[in-house]
Amino acid sequence: MSIPSASSQNPALDNEGAVKRFFRATEIDTRMLGMIAALVLIWCIFDVWSGLHLHNNLVGEWFQGVISGSDGLLGGTFLTPRNIWTLLVQTSSIAVMASGMVLLIVMRQLDLSVGSMLSLVAVASGVLQVYQLGPSLGVGHPAIWLLAIALCLVLGTGIGAVNGTLTAYAKIPAFIVTLGGLIAYKGIAFYLASGETVAPMDQRFEVFGGGVQQSWLGPFWSWMLGLLVCAGIIFAIVNGRRQRRRFNFPLRPVWAEVFLGLMGSAIVLGLTNVMNSYPWPYNLIANYAKDHNVTIPPGVENRDGNAICMAGDQIVHCTNGLIYYTGYSLPVLVALGVGIVMSFIAARTSFGRYIYATGGNPEAAELSGINTKWLTVKVFALMGLLVGISSVISSARLNAATNALGASNELYVIAATVIGGTSLAGGVGTIYGAMLGALVMQSIISGMSLLNLPAAYQDIVVGGVLVLAVWLDQIYSRRVK
Amino acid sequence: MAKSVKKSPVKKPVARKAAKPAVIETHESPAVVKGAEPHAPTKANGTPLVEMKDISIAFGGIKAVDHASIDLYPGEVVGLLGHNGAGKSTLIKILSGAYKRDHGQIFVNGQEVTIANPRDAKAQGIETIYQTLALADNVDAAANLYLGRELKTPLGTLDDVAMEAETRKVMHRLNPNFRRFKEPVSKLSGGQRQSVAIARAIHFNARILIMDEPTAALGPQETAQVGELIKQLKAEGLGIFLISHDLHDVFDLSDRLVVMKNGKVVGTARTSDVTHDDVLGMIIAGKCPKGAIPGPGAMKQVA
Amino acid sequence: MKNILKAVLAGAMLATAMGGTAAMAKGKTIAVSWKTFQEERWKGDEATIKAAVEAAGDKYISADAQGSAQKQAADIEGLIAQKPDVIMVVAFDSDAILPSIKKISDAGIKSIAYDVQFEDPNALYITFDNVGVGRIMAKEILKAKPEGNYAFIKGDKGDPNATFLFQGQMEVLKAAMDAGKIKNVCETFTDGWKPDNAQKNMEQCLTSTKNKVDAVLSENDGMASGVVAALKAQGLAGQVPVSGQDGDLAAINRVALGTQTVSVWKDTAQLGKAAADAAVAMAEGTAIDKLPGVAKFNGGKKKVEMNSILLAPTPITKANIGDAIKAGHITKDQACAGVKDGVDACK
Incomplete structure (x- = not known):
């Protein structure tokens, strides 16, 4: 043949x-x-x-x-590198949750409780760190951050599994289960800390928020990571080609493969370059130099410069002098890592395949012998795990846990997912789409905030963009058909 | 399909990988079945492939199937006829594991088996092609073919390339013109979708095939193709339950007929022993003609 | 079966209500209609008021509207039926409550607007001076940074308090702004008073001004935590003065650490005590305008002139953290966690 x-x-x-x-x-x-x-x-x-x-x-x-x-x-x-860098950090928490929401919506489920779940998990881990472990182990003990993160992940997964079990086995619609969760988890979060803001987080825990210099990868490792990812892209292309040749399948033209490889690498290296162009804030450079006995070179003051130098015995801003760059920050790396892993799960595991098949035709999936109930529990639990990760990022970033943290996040997560092309009818949606959707939304919010536009305008525009995105998507789908 | 299948005892279906192409290559065209004379419709001696005994199921007080018994032998096609709501689809869904019976026993190769869900049925080599096609519309042909029993790489990830390769082979045999392997099946025509559904049913060591209205969505040419396929599968020793409204189809393809009415079996007959009119009488009035073995649902004065 | 249970329950409730009425015969009775007990603070307010009323030998009765304007109207009718001497109301909706207030005065009972204003000239309005909170914030920040670029992180756009606070701040800063010493470089409302939104707004403010922000007026402590996190990421925490209010435990700790300048504290125990004392005096016949500390107030939406008692809130700064510890509002360990030097109260 x-x-x-x-x-x-x-x-x-x-x-x-x-x-x-x-x-x-x-x-x-x-x-x-x-x-x-x-x-x-x-x-x-x-x-x-x-x-x-x-x-x-x-x-x-x-x-x-x-x-x-x-x-x-x-x-x-x-x-500017600074704003793009900040934008990515600001997006990471929502993006992580959106990657799980895609799979839920693809499976014709929905989780309205993610925001409240995030509050609950964050407050619980805050209480553990600040009120329990801090006093008993001593503030700054190295076990604290590990236990706190473990709690976030376990608690998130557990709550997700409860949502899933009630949906799949008790046959209560997910909308109702998670609407109840939205209200109830918020209450538990309030109860846990009596409405107080719990702060400050453990110092090592705080690293996951991207606000301290320990959470910055630095230019060297950022470049190494970028190159590693490029190597991964090239390997994936070569390997895919080899696989298809093994079975004598039609191959992509070579120019297309080369184009994809170059394009992918260019995006990765370009992003790395932007991350590596964001200098440390002035004060942090000065403090670092002082703490590590780095000699600050003499120079001429320039108020707009990003480096520091000595003008006489004064440390001043200048163009040429001592400068450090941040590189990738931890929350962004976590979000990108989650994106890669989730895309892998969606495309390359039977678990992911079942999710899409169930979303396309639940009856067919059931008749094919897929245990769709257990699958539902697993997907909700995965959503919970991702909420746990997001709660680490957002509470570490704020360096505080409060029941206000995460409020109305469910709306942003669902909006990001939908802007990213996920169909609420189920069966269709991609992880990268949802994460890009989160970036689009955060870009609008941050941009308008940068322009000092009132918060009401931000709401209006984000709401409008959501509706517009779905409308354009429908026009696109109809034309493709 | 390999002959060895019908002899093999109950075992988990395993997708044939490397060994398979050799078998498939011999079936270049679905119209020609080499080395296999269609079996004479014998009421084979020995144990039936499937025997469903005294099956009953009720939905909210309505007896959808009422003490029905049917059987099926290797290399045989049994047509299942009756009005809408006569209970034939329900009876067959009990065999495929979609419904759980209230009463009765199922034997495969003479041994009693438990079928509580579709996975159990598949483990017995029972495959079903549903009236509603039961495809996941949003994924491609290979994903549908292997749904629930994907091929994996040594690392445990999906081996999409291998699955596509196998799918290309099996689809080539069923429908040589089929090329749209990369598209979601929602974009395929009715006939193409049907070939995917059939491919899925026969690709794994199926011994018993249930076809619920397999030609309902198809044009005449595609219907003929399915007919050829049924003959071919039968020649390979599979037992097939064929549920259809179309008397012509059933007469053409079946060795025996079972007619149901109001959840009960009216009667069973060899296709060669009855006429179209006899069968219509069975379906409409529950009248069991000579030449047919009456069941519990037959009109009493005739029986 | 169910009906029997209902009947028993109804009987029990009736008995309780009758018992309440019977005990009312001697002494004065002070009633309170609460808007909700969902928020933690109101339970604290209730404990204070109840204690103060009972200490004066009077009786305390109450009803919880559970966050519903309709239920509150019914609650008040129920309270009127029990013939108290004064009804104190924490209005859920300051407009929808007015017909109920009219019923109170029609029944010859005196009313107090507790913490939430309703505009009825016969009632006493008792609260913290919200415009004053804004003034105190601005004064403290101005003390720390008399000139430079100021950022204003305001509360939720739908909450009138956000605007009151800003008004107060502007009263204090106006002179310096007119003189060009202070420049308003960022001014944003913060959705839902949420700390993470405040953090994002502050980050964008720092980006747009290239870190040229010298002081931040954040309208509460929760948002201040977001502001401080944003400043910290730029190495500016502790150098840029930040305001807040509520006396959050974490905020007091930040004040001790030096990353926040002031947390204006409205001690609700103080408010509850003042309200209870006023109610007791009113029950005994003291005219409203003769109460100690009463002044005229017409700063409401409809500019209705009312008698009011406006309590001055307490600014908590590094200098007086010891007072909050002494008042039992916060423990020394909580206030001083991580503090290395320079704060007397932590020694």
């Missing part, structure tokens, strides 16, 4: 346009491309807008700013 080659598979394909052929050959998800385009557009708008804001709406001065390159890419404050 011979397998025809890709080009002769369908004679009509030879007549299609170059653009169409390009997308077919590279198998790039055009829907994702659309989302990235939207993201880039949003970023550019905010950068120009904030640039004009910065120069008091004087177009000429703004234009000079663009040329001099002293500000963001388009003269503003949005497309």
Whole structure:
């Protein structure tokens, strides 16, 4: 039996346009491309807008700013390494939860309780750290952060499993189970700490929030990690090609493979470069130099410089001098890691396959011998585990745990998932889509906050974008069909 | 399918990997079945492949199946006929594990078995092609084919390439024109989807095949294709329950007929012993003709 | 079976209610209609008021509206039926409550608006001076940083208190702003008063100003925790003064650590005591405008002039942390966790 080659598979394909052929050959998800385009557009708008804001709406001065390159890419404050770096940290908690929400929604379930669950888990771990372990083991004991994180993960998974069990075995609709959870978990969170804000977190625990220098990877390791990921991308492409050749399947054209490899690597290295261009805040460099006896070079003061130097016996800002860069921060690495693992689970394990099949046709899945009830429990438990991870990130970032933490997060998580192309009818959705959706949403919120626009506008725009995204998605789906 | 199948005792179905292509290569075209004369419809001696004895099930007080007994021998096609609601689909769903019976026994190869869910049925080599196709529309043909029993790499991850390779082979045999392996099955035509469903049923060591209205969604050409396939599978020694509204189909393909009415078996007959009119009488009035063995549902004065 | 149970329960409730009425015969009776006990603080307020009323030899009765304006109206009718001398009301909805207040005065009973204002000229309004809280915050921050770039992290846009606080701050800062010494560089409302939103807003403020922020007026302690986390990530915590209010335990600890400048503390025990004392005096016939500390207040939505007692809140700063510890509001261990030097109360 011979397998025809890709080009002769369908004679009509030879007549299609170059653009169409390009997308077919590279198998790039055009829907994702659309989302990235939207993201880039949003970023550019905010950068120009904030640039004009910065120069008091004087177009000429703004234009000079663009040329001099002293500000963001388009003269503003949005497309600066600092803002992109902060944006990613701000997105990480929601993105982690969105990656689990995708699988739930794909399976035609829903978890409305994630926000309250996050409060509950965060407060519980805060109480454990500050009120229990701190006094008994001594503040700063190295076991505290491990126990606190273990509690977050175990508690999150457990609550998720309860949600799942009630949904699957007691046959209560997930909407009701988790709506009840939304209300009840919030109450438990309040009860645990009597509504108090619990602070400060353990010092090692705080590293997971990305706010302290111990949670920054630094340029060297960031580059190493970036290169490692590039190697992974190339390996995946080569391996995929070898596999397909083993079975004599049609192969992608070589140029398409090369393009994908280069594109993937360029994105990874570009991101790494941006992360490595964000310098440590001035005071942290100075403190670090003082604590580690680093000599600060002499130099000329420049108020806008990111480095530090000695002007006489004064430490000042300057352009050339002592400078450190942050590189990737831990919460972002955690979120990216979760994204990779979750994508792997969704695409390459039978667990993931069952989730999609169940979402596509629950009856068929059941008749195929899949234990859909147990599967439901597992997916809810996985959602809970991810909420546990998010609760570590957000409480570490705030360096405090309160029952207000996580409030209304369920709305943002579901919105991110839906903006990312997940269909509420089930069966369709991707992890990277949801995480990009979270980034789109956070970009809008952060951008408007950067422009000092009132919070009410942020709500209006985010709500509008949600509806618009679903509408565009439907138009797109109809046209593809 | 390999002949050895029908002799093999109850065992877990294992997807044939490397060994399989050799067998498949001999079936280039579904229309030609080499080396296999269609079996004469004998009421085979020996143990039946499946025997369902005295099965009953009720839904909320309504007896959907009422003390029904049927059997099936290797290499035999048994047509199951009756009105909508006569209980044939329900009876068959008990065999495939979708419903749990209230009463009665199921024997496979003479041994009593427990079938409590679809996994149990599959473990007995019982595969079902449902009227509603039962495909997960959002995933591709290979994913559907292997749903619930995926091939894994040594690392425990899905071996998509191997699954696609196997799917290409089995689909080539059923439907040589099929090429859309990468698309979700929702984008396929009715006939293509049906071939995926059939491929899924026969790909794993099925010994007993249940086909619930397999041609309901198909055009004439595709219907003929399915007919050929049934003959081919029968020649390979599978036992097939065929549920259909279409009397022509049933007469063409079945060796025996079982007619049900109001949850009860009206009668059983060899296809060659009865006419279309006889069978219509059984379906409509519950009248059991000569040449048929009456069941508990037959009209009393005739029996 | 169920009906029998219901009948028994109803009987028991009736008996309890009758018992309450019977005991009312001697002494004065002070009634309180609470809006909810869902928030922790109100239980504390109730304990204080109950203790103060009973210490004066009077009787305390109450009803919990469980966060419903409708239930509160029914509650008040029930309380009126028990013929108390004064009814104190924590209104769930300050407009919807007005017909009930009218019923109270029609029945010849005196009313007190406790902590939440309703605008009825015959009632006494007793609360902390919210505009004053804003003023105190601004004064303390101004003391620490007389000039520079100020960021304003305001509370939820739907809460009038957020605006009251900002008003108070502006009263104090206006002169310095007009003189160009103080510049408002960021001003944002914070959805739901949430600390994590405050953190994000502060991060964006620092990004847009390139860290050129010299002081932050955060309207409460929860948000201050977010502000301090954002400052800490830029190595600015402890250098930029930050305000807050509520006397949160974590905030008092931050004050001791030096990362927060002030937490304005409204001691609700003080408020409850003042309200109970006023109620007891009113029950004994003291005219409202003759009560100690009463002043005219017309800062409400409809500008109705009312008699009011506005308590001054306490600013907790490094200098007086010892007072909060002495008052039993916080333990020394909690206040001083991680404090190395420079705070007298922690020695």
